[in-house]
Amino acid sequence: xxxxxxxxxxxxxxxxxxxxxxxxxxxxxxxxxxxxxxxxxxxxxxxxxxxxxxxxxxxxxxxxxxxxxxxxxxxxxxxxxxxxxxxxxxxxxxxxxxxxxxxxxxxxxxxxxx
Amino acid sequence: xxxxxxxxxxxxxxxxxxxxxxxxxxxxxxxxxxxxxxxxxxxxxxxxxxxxxxxxxxxxxxxxxxxxxxxxxxxxxxxxxxxxxxxxxxxxxxxxxxxxxxxxxxxxxxxxxxxxxxxxxxxxxxxxxxxxxxxxxxxxxxxxxxxxxxxxxxxxxxxxxxxxxxxxxxxxxxxxxxxxxxxxxxxxxxxxxxxxxxxxxxxxxxxxxxxxxxxxxxxxxxxxxxxxxxxxxxxxxxxxxxxxxxxxxxxxxxxxxxxxxxxxxxxxxxxxxxxxxxxxxxxxxxxxxxxxxxxxxxxxxxxxxxxxxxxxxxxxxxxxxxxxxxxxxxxxxxxxxxxxxxxxxxxxxxxxxxxxxxxxxxxxxxxxxxxxxxxxxxxxxxxxxxxxxxxxxxxxxxxxxxxxxxxxxxxxxxxxxxxxxxxxxxxxxxxxxxxxxxxxxxxxxxxxxxxxxxxxxxxxxxxxxxxxxxxxxxxxxxxxxxxxxxxxxxxxxxxxxxxxxxxxxxxxxxxxxxxxxxxxxxxxxxxxxxxxxxxxxxxxxxxxxxxxxxxxxxxxxxxxxxxxxxxxxxxxxxxxxxxxxxxxxxxxxxxxxxxxxxxxxxxxxxxxxxxxxxxxxxxxxxxxxxxxxxxxxxxxxxxxxxxxxxxxxxxxxxxxxxxxxxxxxxxxxxxxxxxxxxxxxxxxxxxxxxxxxxxxxxxxxxxxxxxxxxxxxxxxxx
Numbered sequence: 001x002x003x004x005x006x007x008x009x010x011x012x013x014x015x016x017x018x019x020x021x022x023x024x025x026x027x028x029x030x031x032x033x034x035x036x037x038x039x040x041x042x043x044x045x046x047x048x049x050x051x052x053x054x055x056x057x058x059x060x061x062x063x064x065x066x067x068x069x070x071x072x073x074x075x076x077x078x079x080x081x082x083x084x085x086x087x088x089x090x091x092x093x094x095x096x097x098x099x100x101x102x103x104x105x106x107x108x109x110x111x112x113x114x
Numbered sequence: 115x116x117x118x119x120x121x122x123x124x125x126x127x128x129x130x131x132x133x134x135x136x137x138x139x140x141x142x143x144x145x146x147x148x149x150x151x152x153x154x155x156x157x158x159x160x161x162x163x164x165x166x167x168x169x170x171x172x173x174x175x176x177x178x179x180x181x182x183x184x185x186x187x188x189x190x191x192x193x194x195x196x197x198x199x200x201x202x203x204x205x206x207x208x209x210x211x212x213x214x215x216x217x218x219x220x221x222x223x224x225x226x227x228x229x230x231x232x233x234x235x236x237x238x239x240x241x242x243x244x245x246x247x248x249x250x251x252x253x254x255x256x257x258x259x260x261x262x263x264x265x266x267x268x269x270x271x272x273x274x275x276x277x278x279x280x281x282x283x284x285x286x287x288x289x290x291x292x293x294x295x296x297x298x299x300x301x302x303x304x305x306x307x308x309x310x311x312x313x314x315x316x317x318x319x320x321x322x323x324x325x326x327x328x329x330x331x332x333x334x335x336x337x338x339x340x341x342x343x344x345x346x347x348x349x350x351x352x353x354x355x356x357x358x359x360x361x362x363x364x365x366x367x368x369x370x371x372x373x374x375x376x377x378x379x380x381x382x383x384x385x386x387x388x389x390x391x392x393x394x395x396x397x398x399x400x401x402x403x404x405x406x407x408x409x410x411x412x413x414x415x416x417x418x419x420x421x422x423x424x425x426x427x428x429x430x431x432x433x434x435x436x437x438x439x440x441x442x443x444x445x446x447x448x449x450x451x452x453x454x455x456x457x458x459x460x461x462x463x464x465x466x467x468x469x470x471x472x473x474x475x476x477x478x479x480x481x482x483x484x485x486x487x488x489x490x491x492x493x494x495x496x497x498x499x500x501x502x503x504x505x506x507x508x509x510x511x512x513x514x515x516x517x518x519x520x521x522x523x524x525x526x527x528x529x530x531x532x533x534x535x536x537x538x539x540x541x542x543x544x545x546x547x548x549x550x551x552x553x554x555x556x557x558x559x560x561x562x563x564x565x566x567x568x569x570x571x572x573x574x575x576x577x578x579x580x581x582x583x584x585x586x587x588x589x590x591x592x593x594x595x596x597x598x599x600x601x602x603x604x605x606x607x608x609x610x611x612x613x614x615x616x617x618x619x620x621x622x623x624x625x626x627x628x629x630x631x632x633x634x635x636x637x638x639x640x641x642x643x644x645x646x647x648x649x650x651x652x653x654x655x656x657x658x659x660x661x662x663x664x665x666x667x668x669x670x671x672x673x674x675x676x677x678x679x680x681x682x683x684x685x686x687x688x689x690x691x692x693x694x695x696x697x698x699x700x701x702x703x704x705x706x707x708x709x710x711x712x713x714x715x716x717x718x719x720x721x722x723x724x725x726x727x728x729x730x731x732x733x734x735x736x737x738x739x740x741x742x743x744x745x746x747x748x749x750x751x752x753x754x755x756x757x758x759x760x761x762x763x764x765x766x767x768x769x770x771x772x773x774x775x776x777x778x779x780x781x782x783x784x785x786x787x788x789x790x791x792x793x794x795x796x797x798x799x800x801x802x803x804x805x806x807x808x809x810x811x812x813x814x815x816x817x818x819x820x821x822x823x824x825x826x827x828x829x830x831x832x
Contacts, residue, residue, distance in 0.1 A: 014418075014419055017409075017410055018406065018410065021409040021410065022409060058379060062382065063369075066369055070365045073361045074362070074365075076401070077357065077358045077361060093311070094311075094312070096313075097311055097312035100312070100316060101312050101315075101316050104316060105365070105366060108369045111373060112372060
């Protein structure tokens with residue numbers, strides 16, 4: 001019994017420390033996180049819609065979902081404001097890579113939409 | 115630290131050491147590029163510039179169509195000239211990379227006003243891409259180890275017989291381009307993991323797209339890279355660079371790959387591609403954990419969180435996979451790839467895969483034949499890789515080990531193992547030669563011990579000092595170096611000999627030595643196909659065994675019933691049943707398929723052993739697999755396959771036997787033997803008095819290798 005209550009306490013403490021640490025991050029980082037979250041949310045909505053309506057033009061469904069996931073992932077990786085960002089690339093290069101990859105992603109999506 | 119003799123030679127040019135080194139490297143690479151190209155030209159010099167084998171003829175025909183009709187028609191082409199009466203959706207069932215590449219080279223050459231024929235471009239595409247592969251091998255070696263290893267890798271792969279076997283001039287097949295794409299993709303991915311930039315990840319996604327468009331073996335890439343990422347994650351080498359590289363390559367690569375119609379939605383639906391998706395989600399979990407670790411300052415909490423999260427994630431992944439496979443949404447591994455994991459599967463269940471000679475397990479002699487000294491340099495290279503473990507060397511070790519396992523399962527996969535073996539062996543050679551030459555050039559340390567104690571420790575790493583307890587070190591190093599160079603020269607000789615003797619035969623033109631030692635050429639195949647082209651009505655349909663389908667459509671320009679694509683097993687089994695039945699039953703099947711001509715290949719006069727009578731048991735097995743009325747024991751006597759007097763009666767009267775041996779009973783093939791002596795089987799045939807009721811002989815080539823029969827219309831009823 002002591003075990004579970006201590007894990008519950010730990011979970012609570014974990015949750016609290018995460019929340020306080022996250023509240024301390026600067027605003028522009030939070031905006032980028034919001035962008036990533038929105039992209040994933042859009043992908044989820046598309047999946048729910050597909051579950052309701054059926055997946056007939058499967059290529060369109062896939063291209064929609066993958067474009068959302070793709071933009072989320074690319075934004076997460078190019079986020080040079082984040083402390084996790086790999087330090088050996090200058091931010092301008094990271095941004096240029098981001099633009100290029102997004103360009104390719106959307107061109108392929110447009111081709112795949114049918 | 116400059117080599118005195120080279121600097122004397124280059125003194126007039128006033129070059130610095132770095133420039134000398136660059137000059138040497140560039141000139142070596144140029145020579146290797148040319149060498150890789152010209153060592154593949156044996157068959158063009160001996161015979162003529164033509165396409166070899168069977169599959170390349172289909173690729174040639176599609177490339178011809180592409181250059182004549184443009185890309186849109188090619189992409190939407192429905193071919194009604196093969197698989198009569200079903201037809202084939204060519205645009206959706208081929209890998210277009212090779213054809214598009216050759217067509218682009220053709221367009222470029224025409225733009226530069228070189229009026230070459232598309233056939234010349236097709237013949238020389240594979241050697242050209244082999245040369246490009248040597249360049250990629252150099253850069254890959256440089257990435258993994260250093261530029262010396264890169265140079266050795268380029269040289270080794272330029273002449274390695276394992277690669278030459280599928281990329282000689284004339285072998286216009288997917289593998290010629292695919293091995294270049296494979297190595298290029300791997301190089302770009304390793305570069306992306308080392309650099310951690312999105313741009314290299316994007317480049318590797320494009321490399322993967324080219325690979326998917328070129329060959330079905332792309333499944334190897336989409337499984338090896340996730341496996342590599344998993345190994346890195348397990349050994350604690352997760353980093354942001356890895357995250358960036360893998361995610362970019364997976365998402366963009368998957369999207370690009372789905373543009374190829376033949377691949378379609380397999381990346382999200384097929385069991386073979388699920389490993390990549392699983393690792394993708396695992397990477398997101400690792401990224402999330404990394405972020406949480408950064409957020410939290412308390413490590414104990416983090417450890418608990420870590421254990422909870424990882425177990426939840428793995429459990430969720432397992433459940434999702436299980437649900438997907440159980441509900442049938444995710445298809446299981448297809449037969450072709452499943453037989454790699456379980457080599458006995460094809461023999462029991464899918465005879466058509468088991469019948470291909472390239473799919474048999476590899477013998478040791480094949481390994482030695484194709485790799486020579488690389489076979490023992492490979493473990494040595496593995497040792498060096500383990501000594502200096504980095505993300506890149508872990509990759510090459512994994513590539514080498516997995517590809518060697520698959521090369522042991524199936525002969526044709528030696529081709530996939532060749533780049534890995536060459537790279538790892540290059541590391542061994544380069545590291546050994548480097549250590550030995552450093553020993554050779556080091557100065558004697560005895561006089562310096564007293565005065566230069568401080569500087570010697572700094573210089574010890576660059577100049578290995580001689581160990582005084584081993585006085586003959588320099589001589590030993592010299593001897594070992596000579597040994598190494600001798601081995602490499604033997605390797606080069608062996609490779610050239612193998613290329614010349616074993617891998618340069620066009621197999622559509624046969625050569626033999628006449629009685630006086632002169633070379634005799636048998637051009638029967640092309641004789642027969644051109645006879646078909648010129649003497650039959652344009653809408654004639656030809657029935658033959660599936661091996662010859664592509665050649666008949668490409669050169670004879672006539673409709674065939676089955677061809678090498680082997681996508682419809684029942685159709686092939688119908689043809690097999692027709693060939694193995696008595697003439698009356700076969701005539702019914704032939705009439706139902708609208709066949710006008712039947713083509714068989716017969717090697718009894720010339721001693722050619724790859725003819726239809728030797729392949730006949732496979733026809734029986736494949737036919738019997740679908741139509742149980744055909745039973746293999748009916749054609750055997752005591753389990754033995756015979757064509758002489760003691761053969762089974764069904765064998766002596768089946769359609770294939772009659773068509774092969776019609777009028778052969780009166781023929782004298784060898785001095786001192788009775789008429790009707792079959793030189794390929796070495797026996798006198800059993801049924802010499804063959805009468806055909808529903809077919810008549812239309813054409814037999816000059817050496818009796820190809821025989822064509824015309825199907826007679828049914829008799830008048832009155």
